[in-house]
Amino acid sequence: MAGGQLDVLVIGGGITGAGIALDGAARGLKIGLIEMQDFAGGTSSRSTKLVHGGLRxxxxxxxxxxxxxxxxxxxxxxxxxxxxSPEWMLLPLYEGGTFGKFTTSIGLRVYDFLAGVKxxxxxxxLTPQETLMKEPLLKQDGLKGGGYYVExxxxxxxxxxxxxxxxxELGAIAINYAKAEQLLTDEHGKLTGIEVRDQITNDVYALHAKKIINAAGPWVDTIRELDGSKTGKTLxxxxxxxxxxxxxxxxLRQAIYFDIPDGRMAFAIPREGKTYLGTTDTNYHGDIASPVATAEDRHYLLKAANHLFPSLGLSDSDIESSWAGLRPLIHEEGKDPSEISRRDEMFVSDSGLISIAGGKLTGYRKMAEDVINKTLELMRxxxxxxxAASISTRTIPISGGDFGGSSKMAGYMDSKISEGMRLGLSxxxxxxxxxxxGTNIDVVYALAQDAIQWGVRYKLNALHAIMLSYSLKHEMAVKPVDYFIRRTGNLFFRIEEVETWKQPVLHAMSAVLGWSExxxxAYEEELELSIEQAKHAH
Structure with missing residues (x-):
């Protein structure tokens, strides 16, 4: 990136930045992206993990x-x-709840219509009986029925x-663990680039671009401060x-969207042999890089779960893992956090810095399209x-998504599972x-035999040897936390796997990446801290 001028340089490697990089690259722009942590290291690995239809x-x-x-x-x-993937969601309706039967029925119909649901x-x-058949754990007292819809x-x-x-793949250059430390300007005060520090080697680079886009999520205002443009609306x-x-x-058998007695809504979702529950919505003023679940957060969610699923009697000791994420919302005077709009907004400063803030995971593609449109308009x-080609990302499959549409996925999967078994995998x-x-499985299978042999040296099983090898070669995993949190999700959904395989993974990564003692x-301590924070919130 330091070797020449880019058209656009994006700060932030969460879903918003990734979307912008894809949109820009698809249109033929010379686009670079820097992320100071790992890709998706902030909010984009800590959400409710739903692509919402926006019923709320x-x-x-x-x-x-x-x-x-x-x-x-x-x-x-x-x-x-x-x-x-589509997931049927049950909305149980109770006497005195915020959702009445009639309004919910109308609401869900309007939702189906607006969202263009298949x-x-x-x-x-559903009747109360049908609702309980879908999820027997639900509180029966005051149950009036349920709405059943797809998320x-x-x-x-x-x-x-x-x-x-x-x-x-389309020509963008992206790098993680690279932090924007200073903005570079010309004699007229216009932005020309960024001074970036490689967080692993500590080397500093000057990167130059015609336009800089600030997609730093919870850090958007930190970058605006560097630019001297944190005025008007803030995060x-x-x-x-x-x-x-x-x-x-x-x-839990069935994903549930439910009322908490304080008027907020929560989700309980079965996934991979676990059930996860969320979420809270409280103002946050702590360390942006490492928000954690507090005892108060846990108490709030446990109380909500025990209210709706009274037979469970869940307590602190039942929690296997947890995560906490930050929502970068646009500040509105006098509004409660859960009432603030989730809309995204763009700000262009006098120096030419384009900042994008707010927004939702679901809207990332459209948001990216708007940002690149605005960037091109300013440049012209x-x-x-x-x-710039007028190509839309609407029809561009993401990496691993080349099935030719969702309807063809099941058949493809079956044939590839058989192929894997022929290669000797379980x-x-x-x-x-x-x-x-997905459709990157051919690349994965091509490296499988070598990976398994390599893994034997570090006492890794076949699965971790293959996934780790792929993560290192094709997904820029740099630290053990990248692998266990963002490349595999193990820290959240299979925390015992992390405990079992942390040493072999550490030593295998160290050998490949040539770490010093x-x-x-340091990376082992970082992983231990992540495990500790996930298991025992503070």
Whole structure:
């Protein structure tokens, strides 16, 4: 990147930055991206992991948001069905709850209509008996029935990484662990580039670009401060916490969207032998890089779960893991966190810095398109003659998503699982790899034999040897936390796997990446701290 001038340089490697890199690269721009942590290291690995249709916004009468979000959700799914899948959601209706039977029925119909929901995924209304058949754990007292509708669940970090890989396939240059330390300007005070520090080697580079886009999520205002342009609207960070339980303790069959007695809404979702529960929405003023679940957060969610699922009697000791993420919302005077709009906004400063703030995971693609449109408009206004193609990312599959549409995925998966078994992998391992990597499975299988042999040296099993090898070669994993949190999701959903395999992974990574003894110790401590924070919130 330091070797020449870029058209655009993006600060921030979460889903928003990844989307912008993909959109710019698809249009033929010379685009670079820097991320000071790992890709998806902030909010983009700490969400509720749903590509929302935005039912909640219907309650706030934000009709435009519901319509746009619903349509985008479908695009996100079709372009990467290996990381996003439809999930039926049950909304139980209770006496005195915020959702009445009639209004919910109308609301879900409006939602289906606005969101352009497919015929086979349209909502239905259930009797109390049907509701309990779907989820026997629900409190029976005061139950009036249920609404049944489709949400889409995703692996947010994997989605971000697949979008980033696609951007790079199309010519973007992206790097993690590279921090923007200073903005570079010309004699007229216009931005010309960024001074960037490599967080691993400590080397400093001057990167030059015609336009700089600030997509730093919770750090957007930190970058605006460097630019001297943090005025007018500013960010308000709120924290959302999720708790994970084993299915043996919380045997939920069915994803549930439910009322908490204080008027907020929460989700309980079964996933990979676990159930996770969230989320809180509280103002946040702590360290942006490492928000954690507090005892108060845990108490709040446990109380909500025990209220709706009274037979469980969940307590602190049942929590296997947790995560906390920050929502970078645009500050509105006098509004409660859960009432603040989730809309995204763009700010252009006098120096030419383009900042994008707010917004939702679901809307990342549309947001990226708007940002690149605005960037091109500004560049042309400044007399740049640009050859940008008018290509839309609407029909560009993300990395691993080349199935030719979601309907063809199941058949593809079956044939690839059989192929994996012919290579000597167990059915479980072949299935997990195929589901995780989608149409990149051929690349994964091509490195499998060598990876397994390499893994034997470090006492790694076949699955971890293959995934780690792929993460290092093709997904820029730099530290053990990258692998265990963002490349695999193990720290949240299989924390015992992390305990079992942390030493072999550390030593295998150290050998490949040539760590010093200090680095090995530092990365091990970082991983231990992450495990500790996930298991025992403060």
């Amino acid at each position: 916004y219907l309650k706030q009468m934000e009709i435009g948001v519901v319509a746009e979000v619903g349509k985008e959700r479908e695009i996100v799914y079709e372009n990467g069905p290996h990381v996003t 015929k086979n995924e349209r909502r239905s209304m 889409y669940r995703t692996d947010d970090a994997r989605l971000t990484i697949e979008v980033m890989k696609k951007a790079c 308000r960070l709120t924290k959302g916490v999720h708790l994970v339980f084993d299915q043996s303790r919380f045997p 206004g400044e007399g740049e003659s640009l050859q 059915k479980e391992v072949a299935a997990l790899l195929t589901k995780r990597y 200090e680095q090995l110790v």
